Amino acid sequence: MKSKKATIHDIAKKLNITASTVSRALKNDPRISKATKKAVTDKANELDYQPNHIASALRSGKSQLIGVVVPIIDRTFFSAVIRGIEEVAYGLNYRVVVSQSNEIVKHEVSTINALLHARVDGIIASLGKNTRDLEHYQNVIDKGVPLVLFDRTTDDLLTNQVIIDDYLGGYMATEHLIKQGYRKIVHFTTVNAVNIYKKRFSGHRQALSDYGIPFDEDLVSRGDMQLEDGIQGITKILEQGIAFDAIFSSSDYAAAGAMQVLKKKGVRIPEDVGVVGFSNEQFTDLTDPPLTSIKQFPMEMGHVAAQLFFDALEHPNKKPHPKKTVLQPELIVRASSLRND
Amino acid sequence: MKSKKATIHDIAKKLNITASTVSRALKNDPRISKATKKAVTDKANELDYQPNHIASALRSGKSQLIGVVVPIIDRTFFSAVIRGIEEVAYGLNYRVVVSQSNEIVKHEVSTINALLHARVDGIIASLGKNTRDLEHYQNVIDKGVPLVLFDRTTDDLLTNQVIIDDYLGGYMATEHLIKQGYRKIVHFTTVNAVNIYKKRFSGHRQALSDYGIPFDEDLVSRGDMQLEDGIQGITKILEQGIAFDAIFSSSDYAAAGAMQVLKKKGVRIPEDVGVVGFSNEQFTDLTDPPLTSIKQFPMEMGHVAAQLFFDALEHPNKKPHPKKTVLQPELIVRASSLRND
DNA sequence: ATAATTTGCGCAATCGATTGCATAAACTTG
DNA sequence: CAAGTTTATGCAATCGATTGCGCAAATTAT
Structure with missing residues (x-):
């Protein structure tokens, strides 16, 4: 109950030595005799001594x-x-x-x-x-x-x-879609120029280029990468009548939002439109169909x-x-x- | 760069007073004159003084x-x-x-x-x-x-x-299913007797009882509440040929697992089987169909x-x-x- | 046996902030 | 104007661990 925490001074007092010696004994300083060390550690255990981190933090500045x-x-x-x-x-x-x-x-x-x-x-x-x-x-x-x-x-x-190599992630995602036969790939990215999204975008374009697919700015949708942004992004593209057969979203959330819209419109995934997200969030296993994604370790x-x-x-x-x-x-x-x- | 952090002693020295006075001035102690207080706070700002939490922690024990x-x-x-x-x-x-x-x-x-x-x-x-x-x-x-x-x-x-009132949560979930016309409700709970799951189970049984539906131990599936447990749990029940028309899972993850299995078997949700989870995890919006759940605030x-x-x-x-x-x-x-x- | 080392440990300061007690100065009161 | 109060500040210890310096006792070397 009221057991105050033991300090090195308590140990010192009981053994009729000083706190300095106790401190050194506990830190296994070579200048302290084996006998004293044993006495100190025994007594420390007996008193359930716990070094006070705060005190050493103050002293050491750490x-x-x-x-x-x-x-x-x-x-x-x-x-x-x-x-x-x-x-x-x-x-x-x-x-x-x-x-x-x-x-x-x-x-x-x-x-x-x-x-x-x-x-x-x-x-x-x-x-x-x-x-x-x-x-x-x-x-x-x-x-x-x-x-x-x-x-x-x-x-x-x-x-x-x-x-992580976001550029590579973007490349792999797009390359995968291309290899699955998709050609007109919508890309979801951010409005603000966050590094990671820019790089994923670069990887995406490089993959298109490497496979001889022209890049089309109309297929890029910019938003905040949340579920809602995916919904709005794909809705806008559908409204504009822009043809596409895949989506590579830099966020799993936006990808999930887009899938919801597409399914509601009767668009089949992956038959009509393939979808790849990014981050491999836990829910990617749970969407219908499960969402292909980029895992980041x-x-x-x-x-x-x-x-x-x-x-x-x-x-x-x-x-x-x-x-x-x-x-x-x-x-x-x-x-x-x-x-x- | 090399600016050591200012202490109350630094302030004291510059003002030709003692650290005690500085300390009191900063804590707005009534015993210190207004003039001194102002001088101290001004100097503190000038030196970008930040009190050292560690030192006060040591002193105060907090x-x-x-x-x-x-x-x-x-x-x-x-x-x-x-x-x-x-x-x-x-x-x-x-x-x-x-x-x-x-x-x-x-x-x-x-x-x-x-x-x-x-x-x-x-x-x-x-x-x-x-x-x-x-x-x-x-x-x-x-x-x-x-x-x-x-x-x-x-x-x-x-x-x-x-x-949270887990009993009530369990009750609400089951009552909702009953009101939607479901009668044979499978319940997913844990093997080990964790309080919250026990209470959800109790609420479930009370709701059944209140609506005159007999409780059937065969409809209870016990596991670790993960996705995989939901998959195995419902698979086992299907194999045993136990009839059911709804699931109340004490975990959203297990519910999602069960839904995957059911959809694969061609069971329609919610037409053939209604599903309710627990916790209102983020992904509950993203499953197909979206998963009814209990929100916990x-x-x-x-x-x-x-x-x-x-x-x-x-x-x-x-x-x-x-x-x-x-x-x-x-x-x-x-x-x-x-x-x- | 005396000098030179080594061994083992204590003293006291330090890390910053805080606080009970003391004290000097200023002010009030009778 | 002497005595009592109030006001404003200083002194010194404390919180617990750490460490440079010093000093005795024990050990070794000469």
């Missing part, structure tokens, strides 16, 4: 905390990355503080500042969709706090990054991000050469794009 | 950290609860440390201990499916650390809880959990009367259970 900032937590992708980070961090006795920016720049800024304020030892983050001004991140770097960006990153900051991304973070932590001076790790995506073929002809 | 333990982070439900907790916590200048137990008891135990070790000011948790032994949680209570349980809770611990649950936490924090002695807040679920009707006859 909080053993990593701040993680994501746009939104309830996406399979981001929560899996977080899990990946946690796995590495916990093994090294670090805790993870998760914050969401909710895609709102103001939140992102204030959450970054709050984390600095809380003296986290570093920050691992993915940029919000609308983040243009990078001052708050530059501020992190300037303060010498290790920063790792993942997935939604930027090359305008001199810092470590982990990304988010757990692994989390592992790498954490490793880059700990590397940076160990070499606080090594700023000149930020590392950029690129992971390979994988095409997961499901029924929505499998035409058997 | 870390301004809430540990949150969930079985798994990438479920809409849990991540929304976390967001709800964050919203309240951030407003009160608290940070949230999120940990996943991954439904593994050993992880749950070690993560709880790690959080205590990290001196969090309290813990908000949801029990793992396989958690029987509650010693690690009892330990939290015994140490006087505020503990709030949500959703997957237990009455075997004397602590605050937030739950997870953000609100997070809010309440955080409030209970802060209440407990303010009244560390008030142990005798743990509060139990029960939230009302809501039936979200979609096409999977709408029979138009």
